[in-house]
Structure formats: structure tokens, C-alpha cells
Amino acid sequence: MDEIRMPKAEYNHHEMVVGIPRSLLYFRYGVLWERFFQELGVKTITSAPTNLKIMTNGSRRAASEMCLAMKIYMGHVESLIGKCDYILVPRILDFGLRRVMCVNFEALPDVVSNIFFESPIRVLSYNIDVSKKLDERRAMVEMAVSMGFSHGKSNKAYKKARKAQNEADSRAVKQNEAKYKNDGITLVLAGHSYILEDEYIGKPIMQYLNENGVNVVRADLVDRKAALRESERLSPTLKWELSREIVGSLVMHVHDFDGVVLLSVYPCALDSMVNDMMLRKNRITHVPILQMTLDAQTGTAGVETRLESFLDILKMRKEVEAGNGREAEA
Amino acid sequence: MEDVYMGIDVGSISTKGVIITKENKILSSEYIWTEGNPIGAVKKLVRLLEKQFDKENYRIVATGTTGSARKLVGTVLSATVVKNEITAHAVGTTTFHPDVRTILEIGGQDSKIILVENGVAVDYAMNTLCAAGTGAFLSSQSARLGIPVEDMGEIAVKSQHPTQIAARCTVFAESDLVHKIQVGHTKEDIVAGLCQAVVGNYLNNVGKGKKIQSPVVFQGGVSKNIGVVKAFENQLGCPIIVDPDGHLMGAIGAAILARRNKERRVFNFDVEDMEFITREINCGGCPNNCEIICVYRNGEMIDSWGNRCERGDVAARKAANPNAAAV
Numbered sequence: 001m002d003e004i005r006m007p008k009a010e011y012n013h014h015e016m017v018v019g020i021p022r023s024l025l026y027f028r029y030g031v032l033w034e035r036f037f038q039e040l041g042v043k044t045i046t047s048a049p050t051n052l053k054i055m056t057n058g059s060r061r062a063a064s065e066m067c068l069a070m071k072i073y074m075g076h077v078e079s080l081i082g083k084c085d086y087i088l089v090p091r092i093l094d095f096g097l098r099r100v101m102c103v104n105f106e107a108l109p110d111v112v113s114n115i116f117f118e119s120p121i122r123v124l125s126y127n128i129d130v131s132k133k134l135d136e137r138r139a140m141v142e143m144a145v146s147m148g149f150s151h152g153k154s155n156k157a158y159k160k161a162r163k164a165q166n167e168a169d170s171r172a173v174k175q176n177e178a179k180y181k182n183d184g185i186t187l188v189l190a191g192h193s194y195i196l197e198d199e200y201i202g203k204p205i206m207q208y209l210n211e212n213g214v215n216v217v218r219a220d221l222v223d224r225k226a227a228l229r230e231s232e233r234l235s236p237t238l239k240w241e242l243s244r245e246i247v248g249s250l251v252m253h254v255h256d257f258d259g260v261v262l263l264s265v266y267p268c269a270l271d272s273m274v275n276d277m278m279l280r281k282n283r284i285t286h287v288p289i290l291q292m293t294l295d296a297q298t299g300t301a302g303v304e305t306r307l308e309s310f311l312d313i314l315k316m317r318k319e320v321e322a323g324n325g326r327e328a329e330a
Numbered sequence: 331m332e333d334v335y336m337g338i339d340v341g342s343i344s345t346k347g348v349i350i351t352k353e354n355k356i357l358s359s360e361y362i363w364t365e366g367n368p369i370g371a372v373k374k375l376v377r378l379l380e381k382q383f384d385k386e387n388y389r390i391v392a393t394g395t396t397g398s399a400r401k402l403v404g405t406v407l408s409a410t411v412v413k414n415e416i417t418a419h420a421v422g423t424t425t426f427h428p429d430v431r432t433i434l435e436i437g438g439q440d441s442k443i444i445l446v447e448n449g450v451a452v453d454y455a456m457n458t459l460c461a462a463g464t465g466a467f468l469s470s471q472s473a474r475l476g477i478p479v480e481d482m483g484e485i486a487v488k489s490q491h492p493t494q495i496a497a498r499c500t501v502f503a504e505s506d507l508v509h510k511i512q513v514g515h516t517k518e519d520i521v522a523g524l525c526q527a528v529v530g531n532y533l534n535n536v537g538k539g540k541k542i543q544s545p546v547v548f549q550g551g552v553s554k555n556i557g558v559v560k561a562f563e564n565q566l567g568c569p570i571i572v573d574p575d576g577h578l579m580g581a582i583g584a585a586i587l588a589r590r591n592k593e594r595r596v597f598n599f600d601v602e603d604m605e606f607i608t609r610e611i612n613c614g615g616c617p618n619n620c621e622i623i624c625v626y627r628n629g630e631m632i633d634s635w636g637n638r639c640e641r642g643d644v645a646a647r648k649a650a651n652p653n654a655a656a657v
Contacts (some may be wrong), residue, residue, distance in 0.1 A: 048645045053617035200618070204638065279539040305398070306456055308417035316420075317452045 009274035018045045018124060019084030023050065024069060025092070025105065027193040032165035033088060036140060039157030040149055047076040049199035054079055054099050059296055061115055068201070068265035068296055069194050070104055070111075076110055077121075085113065086124040090139075093129040098239040099228070102270055110265035137162070180256040181217070185314050187252070190219035190246050191263035191271075199213060201294050205263065208307055216255065222249035243274040250278070259288040261307075266295040288313060293308045333391045336379070336597060337585030338366060338372060338407065339415065339578075340399035343438030343465060343551060346447065346489055346581040347370040349390060352589070354425060358535045359578055360383030367486065368399035369406055369606045376407075380599045383506040390597040394418070394584030398439070402467065405625050405633045406606050408652050414635075415580050418443050422583030431543040436552035438465040440578035443536050445543075461487045464528075471507060471524055475517060479555075486557025493523030503527065509556040525557035529565055544568040549576035550563055572622050615641035622646050 004008035012265065019031055020026060026046070037044045048054070048073055049244035058075025066074075069118075077087055087251065094100040104111075109125040126143035128136055128306060137158055189196055193262045196202040196218055209216045227248030231238055234251050238244050248261065275291055282289055290310040292303065334357060339346040341364060348359040360378040366369045394411040395404040396418035404412035413439075423433050424446060433444040436510075441464050445453040457464065474481040493515045495500075498504045503524075510520055548570045552558050554577070562570050574580070605628050613620045620642050623633040631650035637643065 051617040054621055139448065257416075278536070282539055291455070305414045305416070309414040309456075311419075312414070312417040313451050313454055315451045320448060320450045320452070 010299065016086065017045055017084040019045055019080035019121070020046045021073055021080065021087065021089075021233075022047045023073040023076040023198070024088070025109075027197045029090075029165065031168045032161045035164045036144075036157050036161035040144060040147075040153065041161050042147075044088075045080065047079045050076070051200055055200055055296060064174075065267075067104070067268050068099070069192070069198075069268070069296060070295070071199065074115060074202075076114075077116060078119075081116070082121050084121070086122050088195075089123050089125050091125055091129075092129045093127075095128070095135075095241055096130050098185040099130075099238050099241045099244070101241055119141065147170065155312045161204075168296055173221050173223060176218050177216055179217045180253055184213065185255045185259075185311070185318060186215045186217060186218050187215050187311075187314070188250065188257045188260045190250060190260055191241055192268075193218075193220045194296070195265055196220065196265055201265070205261075205292075205303065205307070209311075212308075212311060214311060217253075219246045219249040219253075219260075222252065227252060235277060240274070241272050243270050247274065247278065254287065257287070258318060259290065259310065262289060262291045262311070263302075264291075264293055268294050288317065290327055332388050333440050334388045335589045336390045336393045336402060337373065337391035337418075337581040337583065337588065338393070338395045338409075339418065339580035340368050340395065340397040340403045341415075341438055341551075341580075341585060342398055343469075344577070345375050345397075346578050347375045348370075348578050348581045348585055348608075349379060349383060349388075350589075351388075351589065354582070354586070356575070356578075356582075357384070358387065359575075361577055364399075364405060368402055369608070370462070371488045371607075372399075372406060373602055376599060377480060377602050378580040379408045380602075391594045392588035392591065393595070393597050394586075394588030396580050396584040400634065402623075402625065406627075407601060408595060409588070410595050411584065411588045411591045412586050413584060416442055416444065416454055416456065418580045418583030418587060419549070420446070420454075420537060420583065421586050422581070423549065423573075424449045424451070425582070425586060426579070427545070427547055427571065428577070430545050430571075431473075432540075434532070434537075434546060434548045434553075435550040436464055436548075436559070437550040440443075440464060441532055441550070442538050443532075443540055443542075445540060451538070455538070455629050456461045466526065467503070468528060468552065468555070471503070473650075474504065474507065475511075475520065476621070477517070477521065477594070482521050482525070483520055483554070483558065486525045486555075487560055489516075489518040489522035490514070491519055492526045493519045495520070495523040495527045501638075522557060522561075525555065525561045526565075528552070528558055529561040533565060539577055540567055545571055547571045547573065549579055551577065552602035553577075580612060609649070611645060612641045613645040615639075615645060622649075624649055 019038055028103055034044055041113045043291050054075035055072050057078050058071040059075040061078055062071040080087055089112045091109050092101050092105045109123050126139040128139045141154040145151055186266040205257060206216055222245060224245055228244045230251045231248035234247050262275045292306060334349055334351050336349045343364060345364045347359050349357045358379050360375055362371060362375055393407050393460050394416045394622040395409045396413050400412050405451040419435060423430060428449050430446050440457060442454060444451050469479045472482055475651050493510050536651050542564055546568060560574055581629050607626045609624045611622050613622055618638055620637045622634055622636045622642050624631050634646035
């Protein structure tokens with residue numbers, strides 16, 4: 001990673017602008033990143049919410065084998081060209097034993113700097129790698145130090161930023177978990193935050209469900225520590241941090257919802273294994289599960305057919321459970 | 331004058347229509363090819379239904395549409411109910427087979443499984459957004475082999491040793507198929523292999539993790555293929571019921587749903603004389619550039635859809651009436 005980080009002499013803090021792509025881990029660390037640079041006095045610019053143009057441009061830039069989320073990310077990076085000097089692309093390998101990230105996050109800085117090697121942008125990165133004793137604090141502080149900030153100032157900025165992110169997280173989790181107590185049909189959307197919160201691919205699905213009177217709860221907004229622990233009840237060997245959070249969240253709340261929509265993008269390596277495992281192990285709990293895989297298509301008919309019929313099934317099932325039996329004939 | 335109900339199911343391959351009474355008696359039914367023209371097919375269908383229909387004693391008070399063109403056709407027919415095909419199939423089948431536990435369905439571009447408990451659908455799965463192992467797969471392979479798709483079933487049951495064919499993806503299956511032909515497998519074995527492959531693919535993808543319990547009803551266009559029915563019986567180890575009206579279940583379900591709905595609108599077969607056209611416009615209001623479908627009846631726009639936000643409505647109105655938008 002060192003070859004990507006620029007030598008300190010080149011930085012001019014007052015004029016430099018760091019671009020943050022509104023994609024992938026932005027939905028997990030957005031507050032942390034923006035606050036961190038704000039505390040250091042570095043200007044940031046965040047790309048616009050995903051639209052068709054960003055997605056199309058990203059697909060053109062990305063390798064064909066990459067997942068849709070990665071393609072969208074490349075579109076966000078491209079949209080930042082000319083608006084900033086550096087683009088923040090962290091490398092996150094793991095958080096400890098059986099807590100690894102998808103390999104895409106490990107490769108991301110290298111992938112971005114290779115795809116955009118002709119463009120006038122430079123990649124700013126920090127490196128989280130627990131086997132090298134690089135946790136988030138050390139990694140981000142090292143990045144700031146390499147930019148020419150003092151160790152003390154960097155540390156202080158990190159602390160404030162981390163606190164802000166923690167507060168935002170617990171607020172979001174509290175708000176989300178409160179929805180389990182709402183009346184009506186409760187549906188859990190299980191997918192990575194960068195899919196569910198994406199303006200172009202995930203948001204329309206949430207919107208559709210909300211418009212149809214469903215109480216939508218997100219699986220990824222959960223007490224992460226508890227979810228990691230609970231995920232072992234479904235699979236003691238699952239090793240991906242993001243998948244474990246979602247799986248754990250479903251295990252924790254299995255009695256609180258009427259159905260699950262497993263939302264993934266094509267081709268997601270993690271979901272292809274984890275979602276398959278959940279479908280097969282579901283023989284025990286018999287929760288209705290709808291598996292949906294999104295790709296770069298603009299038609300929404302297939303998506304709507306699936307969601308609409310799934311909701312019908314949930315409603316019919318609920319009527320049976322309530323003892324009403326079959327619908328009264330007119 | 332007795333009130334009756336019409337159900338129309340417009341799929342990618344075929345268009346089905348029924349008119350039923352309160353007691354689920356079928357008054358008229360028709361089954362034609364869609365041929366890539368849902369509006370034309372539905373107009374033809376309505377004309378054929380009208381011929382069998384006794385206008386003196388009955389009147390249609392509610393219309394339901396289903397199938398992949400349900401929205402478009404629902405607009406054309408001013409339907410009272412527009413419902414997805416899974417719900418329609420579940421409702422139709424459980425009405426005629428109240429004890430059914432599992433409904434298998436393989437259509438032109440979709441395949442699905444519906445699990446039923448006490449006459450009510452409780453769980454289902456559908457193929458992900460890819461047509462591997464559906465009717466489209468079988469008909470493209472039949473074209474390659476030079477066998478009419480209707481005859482495939484009869485040929486398949488003659489085979490003693492079905493050939494192993496990968497059905498995961500149409501492209502792979504095709505290259506596998508060509509290879510097997512060239513090394514000397516007989517046509518019967520290959521066709522039987524294709525039927526087996528469709529079933530294997532279905533059970534491994536759509537039926538994954540689902541408990542398939544008897545009685546099992548198999549429907550959709552592919553259920554007319556006896557080779558696939560036999561392959562299901564082999565792999566599931568239980569009898570498979572194929573209803574002679576199986577292809578009409580979606581339309582029947584749509585008619586029943588129209589009856590259950592409170593809305594009433596008398597249908598008087600005048601759509602045959604109207605001219606319907608659709609036009610696609612690009613909104614251009616933002617980088618999403620949504621594709622909006624506008625439906626015109628006798629030159630007047632009656633509906634539009636496809637836009638993600640309200641900017642699209644403005645664009646559609648502009649397309650409907652360019653002069654008014656300029657004011």
C-alpha cells in the first residue's frame with residue numbers, strides 16, 4: 001500500500017480536496033470519513049447518489065467479472081474525477097479471526113488505481129489488517145500522519161470521528177429495531193448496506209414495499225457484536241464479517257418477522273454461498289424467503305412480480321394463522 | 331341475466347382467456363399464441379371468446395388480468411383487477427384441487443414452485459432473472475434438433491438411456507448438446523436428456539430447500555410435455571397431476587380474483603374495434619433517463635408507466651399533448 005500513499009511533501013492541506021465515493025463502505029463508514037477529514041481541516045466532496053449514468057459509466061470502466069456493487073463504485077470514482085485531488089479508497093482485510101471482509105475490499109485501492117491509471121486522480125488509502133496489528137485507529141492515524149499531520153492531531157480527529165460514527169450507528173439501529181414491534185406484515189430486507197441504501201438499485205425496492213403497506217426492517221442495522229455472536233448458531237464456521245452480521249441479525253429476530261427478502265447483486269460471491277446456506281437450513285424454521293438477485297437491468301417488471309406475489313403469499317399465510325381460513329367469497 | 335367474470339392471462343409465449351360463472355363453471359375458454367404482440371393477441375382472444383359467449387343470458391361484470399403483460403392488457407381492457415401470475419395460479423389451482431400441497435409450474439420464461447397448506451399458498455420460489463430450464467430453453471433446443479416442441483415429450487418417453495446434459499445455462503447446454511449429437515447419441519436419448527435436465531435444473535434452483543409434498547400439480551406450457559412429467563415422477567418418486575385445464579389456471583385465478591374484488595365494470599367487447607398503440611419515450615429529466623411506456627387508445631393517451639419519479643409524469647404528459655405542455 002505504501003506505493004499508493006503519496007510522500008508528505010506533496011500535500012497542501014488547505015487546497016487539497018478528498019473525494020469520497022457514495023458507494024460500498026460509505027454506507028458503513030460515511031460519518032467516520034467525513035468527520036475525520038473535517039477535524040483535520042481537509043475539504044471533502046462526496047459523489048452524488050447513484051443514478052443510471054453512474055451505473056452505466058461504472059460498468060464500462062469495471063472488469064466484466066466484478067459484482068454490480070463494484071461496477072457502481074467505479075462509476076462513483078469516475079464521477080469524482082476533476083472535482084478532487086485524492087479519492088479515499090481504504091483497504092480493509094479483516095477485523096480478527098473469522099472476521100474477514102470480501103476480497104473486493106482487500107483489492108479495492110489497487111483495483112481503482114489500476115482502472116483509473118490514466119486519470120488525474122490519486123488514491124488515498126488506509127490499511128486495516130489485523131495480522132499486521134493494523135486496526136482501524138492505527139490505520140487511519142497512519143494515513144493522516146503520512147499526509148503531514150501530527151500524530152496527536154490525527155489521533156484526536158479519529159477519536160471524534162469514531163464517536164460520531166458510533167452514535168450515528170446506534171441511532172440507526174435503535175430506529176430500525178423498533179420497527180420489529182410495529183403491527184402488520186413485517187418483512188426483513190437482508191442485504192449489504194451498500195445495496196439497500198443505493199439510490200438506484202436498493203431504494204426503489206424499499207420504496208415499493210413501503211408503498212404497499214409493509215413494515216420493512218433492515219437486517220444489516222443491528223447490534224453488531226451481538227449479531228456476530230448469534231451468527232454462530234446458524235453456522236459456526238462462517239467467516240465474512242458482513243455476512244455474519246446479517247445472518248446473526250436474522251437469527252436474533254427470527255420470531256419477530258413474517259418473511260425475508262434476500263437481496264443480493266450479481267455476482268456476489270459471499271451471498272451466493274451464504275444465501276444458499278440459509279435457504280437450505282430454513283427447513284427447520286420455515287420462514288418464507290424470497291431470494292432476489294439484481295443485475296444492471298432497467299426493467300422493474302421481474303422485480304415487481306416477485307415482490308407483489310411474495311407479499312400476497314405473506315398476507316394469505318397470515319390470514320390462515322389468524323384462523324380466518326380462506327377468503328370469504330363475494 | 332347472470333353475472334359472470336372474465337380472466338385473461340397474457341404470457342410471453344401464449345395468451346389464455348376464460349369466462350367463468352359464480353360456481354366456477356367455464357363458459358368459454360381460449361388459448362392462442364402471443365407471438366410477441368400482447369395487444370394484438372388479446373384483441374384476437376376477446377373476439378374468440380365472444381363467439382362462444384351467450385350475450386343474452388350472461389354479462390361480464392369484472393375482468394382480471396395476469397401474466398407478464400398484465401399491466402398493458404389491464405389498461406387496454408380496463409380490468410378491475412391486475413394481479414401477478416403466481417397469486418393467480420395459486421388461487422386458480424387451489425379452487426380446482428383443494429387438497430394440493432405443491433404446485434410446480436414451468437412456463438415460457440418463468441418457472442416457479444408454490445407450496446400450499448390447507449388450500450392457501452404459504453411459500454413459493456421463482457427462477458432468478460434468467461430463463462435457464464424453462465419453456466424457452468426447450469423450444470430453442472427443439473429448433474436445433476429439428477423436432478417440433480410439441481413432439482418432444484412423445485420422443486423422450488421412447489428413450490432407454492437418457493443422455494446427461496448440463497442444463498445450468500442455455501449456452502452451455504447447447505454446446506453440450508452439439509457435442510453429444512456429434513459423438514453419436516440418438517435423438518430420443520438426447521431429447522429425454524433435455525427433459526431430465528429441465529427437471530434437474532428446476533429442482534436444484536427453484537425447488538431448492540423446499541419440501542415437495544404430494545399431491546403435486548404440474549402446470550404451465552411445459553406440463554404438456556410427457557417427457558418432463560415422467561422425469562418429475564422419477565426424480566420426486568410420487569405421482570404428478572397434470573390438469574387438462576392446467577394451462578388455463580392463471581386465467582381462471584384472475585377471474586376468481588376479479589370476482590372477489592368489490593369493483594364492478596361491465597365489459598362489452600368493444601375493444602376489438604379500438605386501436606391501441608404503445609410508444610416508448612425517454613424522460614431525460616435526470617441522468618436516470620427512465621424509459622416510459624405510453625399507451626394510446628384511438629390516438630389518445632390513456633396510461634403511462636416506467637418512470638421512477640414524478641418528473642416522468644410531466645414528460646409523459648408532454649408526449650401526450652405537446653401543445654398543452656408549452657403553455
